[in-house]
Amino acid sequence: MKECSKALVLLNMGGARNKNELEMFLTNMFNDKNILTIKSDFFRSLIAKFIVKSRKDSAWKNYEAIGGRSPINPLTEKLLSKLNDELTDTCVVQVMRYTPPFAQEAIKELEKKKVKEVILFPMYPQYSTTTTKSSVEDFLFFAKRKFHIKVIEPFYKNRVFNEAIIDTIKNSVEKHEEYNLIFSAHGLPQKIVDSGDPYEKQINEHVEILSALLEEENIHFKSISLAYQSKVGPLKWLEPALDEELKKFRDQKVLIYPIAFLIDNSETDFELSIEYNEEAKKIGIEEYKVCKCLNDGENFIKAIKDIINVV
Numbered sequence: 001m002k003e004c005s006k007a008l009v010l011l012n013m014g015g016a017r018n019k020n021e022l023e024m025f026l027t028n029m030f031n032d033k034n035i036l037t038i039k040s041d042f043f044r045s046l047i048a049k050f051i052v053k054s055r056k057d058s059a060w061k062n063y064e065a066i067g068g069r070s071p072i073n074p075l076t077e078k079l080l081s082k083l084n085d086e087l088t089d090t091c092v093v094q095v096m097r098y099t100p101p102f103a104q105e106a107i108k109e110l111e112k113k114k115v116k117e118v119i120l121f122p123m124y125p126q127y128s129t130t131t132t133k134s135s136v137e138d139f140l141f142f143a144k145r146k147f148h149i150k151v152i153e154p155f156y157k158n159r160v161f162n163e164a165i166i167d168t169i170k171n172s173v174e175k176h177e178e179y180n181l182i183f184s185a186h187g188l189p190q191k192i193v194d195s196g197d198p199y200e201k202q203i204n205e206h207v208e209i210l211s212a213l214l215e216e217e218n219i220h221f222k223s224i225s226l227a228y229q230s231k232v233g234p235l236k237w238l239e240p241a242l243d244e245e246l247k248k249f250r251d252q253k254v255l256i257y258p259i260a261f262l263i264d265n266s267e268t269d270f271e272l273s274i275e276y277n278e279e280a281k282k283i284g285i286e287e288y289k290v291c292k293c294l295n296d297g298e299n300f301i302k303a304i305k306d307i308i309n310v311v
């Protein structure tokens with residue numbers, strides 16, 4: 001076991017490794033007061049039970065189509081292993097919000113290793129109460145005053161990080177000018193945005209920054225736009241929805257970049273690469289391609305080191 005006084009903790013949502021864990025993921029997610037913003041814990045848990053019961057089997061079919069598990073866990077393990085090799089004086093661990101490893105167990109491990117300083121790295125470039133806030137407050141709740149903790153700010157403006165994204169986009173297709181580039185972000189209920197969540201604003205800024213960088217590097221697409229995926233339930237969510245945006249591109253080529261994700265997951269591997277691909281075929285899109293997330297790539301490791309100030 002690596003000895004360390006410092007730890008880098010990657011915070012993410014988690015993902016199901018089997019059907020039981022899908023039930024666990026959905027139960028924990030819909031009991032999270034940042035996701036279902038109902039004040040009463042009792043009513044939230046009743047609604048969570050109802051949603052999980054009605055969603056579990058249909059959602060599992062999606063996971064079956066990608067091998068019966070979310071890719072988020074094996075990909076995060078690979079990233080951790082590379083970061084642990086590179087950051088010799090730091091223990092790099094993961095804490096997931098809705099499936100193991102949870103904060104409580106990870107904190108016990110860090111205490112055993114006599115860790116004093118912790119850097120919390122939310123694996124979300126743009127801040128949302130539903131993701132960043134939820135993960136950070138969960139860790140802080142269990143960590144109490146056990147460590148000196150620094151929380152990494154939203155990093156969608158970081159140059160090294162954005163160059164890594166541009167590199168992925170650039171290498172995903174050859175004749176860029178033939179493609180319509182769509183930045184696809186995970187959606188959010190409009191009422192969460194109206195209550196002050198900065199996610200939409202930061203997503204808009206991020207699209208502007210990346211569009212300017214593409215221009216700077218002389219990479220020209222036929223068009224660049226933004227759309228939101230993954231709507232759940234009957235409420236109004238951020239728009240335009242990706243399926244509506246795709247309808248503009250009949251007989252044309254489309255390249256999707258998943259702007260809110262760092263690690264591939266069921267929303268990229270199933271929803272974007274299978275479900276929306278079928279939608280694109282129905283619409284008559286000539287070619288439909290989805291970029292991979294940064295995952296455990298060298299460029300992302302460089303960006304993480306820059307963001308946490310280790311260069």
Ligand SMILES: C=CC1=C(C)c2cc3[nH]c(cc4nc(cc5[nH]c(cc1n2)c(C)c5CCC(=O)O)C(CCC(=O)O)=C4C)c(C)c3C=C
Pocket residue numbers: 013014015016026029035036055059070071072124128130131186187188189199232260261264265266267
């Ligand atoms: C009210 C519901 C949801 C909100 C708000 C929400 C925000 C949000 N989620 C992500 C990233 C991911 N979500 C993933 C799965 C997922 N998300 C929801 C619901 C909300 N998400 C559900 C019900 C699910 C499970 C799958 C399904 O049943 O559709 C995942 C994938 C995890 C995996 O298994 O691989 C990610 C990643 C962000 C970034 C976000 C707000 C900005």
Ligand SMILES: [Fe+2]
Pocket residue numbers: 186230
């Ligand atoms: Fe989600």
Ligand SMILES: [Fe+2]
Pocket residue numbers: 230231267271
């Ligand atoms: Fe989804």
